[in-house]
Amino acid sequence: MTFLSIDNISHLFFNKDSTTEALDSISFTMNEGEFISLLGPSGCGKSTLLNIIAGLINQTEGEVLLQGKRLRDQEHKIGYMLQQDYLFPWKTILDNVMLGPQIAKVRNEEIELEAMNLLEEVGLTGVEDKYPNSLSGGMRQRAALVRTLINEPEILLLDEPFSALDYFTKLKLEDLVSKILKTYQKTAILVTHDIGEAISMSDRIIVLDRQPGKIHQIFEVPIELRNERPFLCRRHSKYQTIFEKVWGAMNVIEAGTATIESGGRHETE
Numbered sequence: 717m718t719f720l721s722i723d724n725i726s727h728l729f730f731n732k733d734s735t736t737e738a739l740d741s742i743s744f745t746m747n748e749g750e751f752i753s754l755l756g757p758s759g760c761g762k763s764t765l766l767n768i769i770a771g772l773i774n775q776t777e778g779e780v781l782l783q784g785k786r787l788r789d790q791e792h793k794i795g796y797m798l799q800q801d802y803l804f805p806w807k808t809i810l811d812n813v814m815l816g817p818q819i820a821k822v823r824n825e826e827i828e829l830e831a832m833n834l835l836e837e838v839g840l841t842g843v844e845d846k847y848p849n850s851l852s853g854g855m856r857q858r859a860a861l862v863r864t865l866i867n868e869p870e871i872l873l874l875d876e877p878f879s880a881l882d883y884f885t886k887l888k889l890e891d892l893v894s895k896i897l898k899t900y901q902k903t904a905i906l907v908t909h910d911i912g913e914a915i916s917m918s919d920r921i922i923v924l925d926r927q928p929g930k931i932h933q934i935f936e937v938p939i940e941l942r943n944e945r946p947f948l949c950r951r952h953s954k955y956q957t958i959f960e961k962v963w964g965a966m967n968v969i970e971a972g973t974a975t976i977e978s979g980g981r982h983e984t985e
């Protein structure tokens with residue numbers, strides 16, 4: 717059954733002197749536990765789409781449906797991870813992680829224990845009483861991940877969460893996040909500029925055309941790669957094949973060639 721449905725989303729930004737068409741008729745569906753990456757040139761509307769799904773922006777047209785119901789009609793738990801960790805420097809790691817339950821006034825020993833278990837799971841045992849500035853960038857992003865997960869989000873939105881990290885830390889974190897999301901069967905959408913990251917973490921990749929963003933092409937990641945850890949995935953023979961296809965699509969967009977469509981539907985590889 718369809719879990720999340722992005723139904724014909726278009727969005728215009730109206731400013732004082734101008735109007736920006738950010739998204740044009742975006743439609744796709746996701747099953748529960750599925751992981752999708754959004755790739756596309758800068759300014760094609762990837763973050764705008766995530767903000768619409770998160771309910772931070774009201775779309776001009778279309779609907780976001782969660783299990784068949786309009787997302788904006790109900791309260792939902794949407795997890796958001798960004799390039800910056802946004803941990804409060806004056807709070808300990810545990811207090812940062814417990815921010816959601818604290819705000820919701822449900823902080824208790826049981827949730828704290830869960831937070832400690834999650835911290836252990838992401839390799840952060842023993843840092844609960846430390847402050848963010850004593851942790852590395854990768855450690856802080858792991859704490860941010862726990863802060864997101866402790867709220868038991870129905871959907872996780874990941875907007876370039878690894879892009880500020882060094883390459884080694886980024887690969888390690890991709891592995892960890894992928895493992896955790898699979899363990900907890902979380903439905904997630906990742907915005908990235910990194911084709912390798914998209915391939916190695918996703919079930920499907922949606923490539924958007926340049927502004928206004930519309931779907932250019934959807935790629936299914938081969939099952940052999942989906943069953944592999946992201947780091948090992950990059951060594952798989954099928955990785956190179958799909959990499960070249962996605963790279964090809966990105967180059968078509970870069971060259972300004974028309975959208976590839978077949979029979980009125982977006983072509984899926």
Ligand SMILES: Nc1ncnc2c1ncn2[C@@H]1O[C@H](COP(=O)(O)OP(=O)(O)OP(=O)(O)O)[C@@H](O)[C@H]1O
Nearest residue numbers: 729731736738757758759760761762763764765927
């Ligand atoms: N608040 C706003 N007001 C006006 N225009 C906006 C606003 N936010 C975004 N835009 C414009 O909408 C378009 C899509 O922006 P968005 O940030 O979603 O793109 P993106 O694909 O995430 O870009 P990047 O890859 O560079 O992060 C861009 O042209 C951007 O300038």
